[in-house]
Amino acid sequence: MQKSLVAEFLGTFWLVFGGCGSAVLAAAYPELGIGFVGVAFAFGLTVLTMAYAVGGISGGHFNPAVSLGLTVAGRFPAGRLVPYIVVQVVGAIAAAALLYLIASGKAGFELGGFAANGYGDHSPGGYSLLSALLIEVLLTMFFLIIILGSTSSRVPAGFAPLAIGLGLTLIHLVSIPVTNTSVNPARSTGQALFVGGWALQQLWLFWIAPLAGGALGGLVWKFLDDAD
Secondary structure, three states, X not given: OHHHHHHHHXXXXXXXXXXXXXXXXXXXXXXXXXXXXXXHHHHHHHHHHHHHHHHHHHOOOOOHHHHHHHHHOOOOOHHHHHHHHHHHHHHHHHHHHXXXXXXXXXXXXXXXXXXXXXXXXXXXXXXXXXXXXXXXXHHHHHHHHHHHHHOOOOOOOOOHHHHHHHHHHHHHHHHHHHHOOOOXXXXXXHHHHHHOHHHHHHOXXXXXXXXXXXXXXXXXXXXXXXXX
């Protein structure tokens, strides 16, 4: 259990530092900025690389919504759910803290949005609360279906991290303009703590929607899996 928790901490840290770090440090870098597409691939690559690195130790969740969805689907013991969520949130906060220290070392640094998630005036594209709620639930649900399906005994072993990483990339390509893409309450929490104000006020959505989507994805997969 101890090694699993350390692996989840490291995986979530890498996801937040790599994904949010690409948004904060590289997305709009003068002339060489990677833009939304680059940020989307950065998030996907963090999950892909750490799923291969430590997935065999902890299962490679790195996300409270994933842990909940796997529990609902019967793939993860309920007794481990809370410890996993705690270390995932701690890993995300640690990554956000280190990212803040690095980013603030630039002359003229301004915190700005700091890759925090938001809706309404704080949505990159000005999307409403309802739009944010719907897309976060829907995309998290499909993320769980991808995870559960690609790790099932029905498919060749060893390729799941590719499907999961590319799935997360696609999710970001679709939803960065809407919410800055959460589908992960831990990722949202780390950034919101440093932005404060509006980010903390809107954080509730980025817990409720991904957790609801994760649970729905677990239920959908359980139905499909039991169909045989």
